Amino acid sequence: MRNSAMAWLRNRYPLTLGSIAALAISWNIYVALNNDGIITGRAVTTDQQPVGGATVVLSERSLLVAVPKGRATTNEKGEFRFTGHTLHHLYLEAHKEGGGRMPPKEFRLYFKGQNLFLEKPLVLEESK
């Protein structure tokens, strides 16, 4: 009885379909644990100095235009944070009055609302 059950489990049909099901369940668990919609990062100058008080704009590109979805202001360490976004293809841009700007930068995610912790800071350049 046990041997026949083991043989059935080793059959390519349950093995393949079971693997696909396991993969789908694992992926959904991963998504559920990482879809808080948090985006965190830092804004710095070209010489890596934190930029406080800069405005970071989160936007989504539609067919023709970029639609703003949120704004955040950096603290004195240059850190910013968005929560509750529901995008999978987004743009971040930053600017500060008299402190330069960073043009929109594209970020692509694997699912909507995926948490994004930017390893590289947004670099604001002085406009010439």
Added chain:
Amino acid sequence: MRQYPHWPIHLILLFVSALMLVPFIWVLKTSLSGENIFSYPPALFPRDPHLFYYVDVWYTIPFLRYLVNSAVVSVIVVAANIVFNSMAGYALTRNFPAKRAMILLFLSCMMIPFQVTIIPAYLITKKLALLNSYLGMALPVCSTIICIFVFKASFEAIPKSLIDAARIDGLPEWRIVLRILLPLSKSAIATNVILAFIWSWNNFLWPLVIIRDQEMQTLPLGLSRFLTVVEDTTGALYAFCIMVLLPGLILFLLAQKEFIAGLTTGAAKG
């Protein structure tokens, strides 16, 4: 008998197989990199591969809904094909008046393309009030003549003495098919499953004709809708193609041994 080395044939087969795989690899590569077909220099392997085009497809259209629709229709088609084709195949192994004419009729019907019968098929489906339904989508492919002949060949390969013994034991005809012929015709069943699944899965014209509701659309219809929604189509379009192809491919790879056996059953019969 002189034994010739096998390696030259294997080498040629390997080359031909690789050649046949090139279009598929090309689609896969484009779905991972978005490289246009005209990009220069051409590359067989993707540069900077990523899966974001698959994500775009998933969210741009209701992919899961289309997948479920296609799966439901395919399950109906596969189940109906096994039931109806096995019954018809068994009938063709029996002797009855005008059997030859019936076989000729079946064979001649195979030569009529579906496009020719689409208007009567539509009118019948409308009369049955099955427009815009799963059953309506499945109806024209619920039985296919090729698969009837696959079952016929498979049933004919089973020793007649087995059927005679069952009949002596008092088994009715439907139980002979269910209890004796079908368990011995796994390869024919696999062939039916694969062919019916692929035909149903790739069916575009019939669902296009009878489906009005966007929620009822299947994957091939979703592909045409996708083309109208997405601006930069190259990578996402190819990703969509891979996502549509994958279930059929997995099914074929799983059952290919039985599929080939099913198609060749009775081929060597004298």
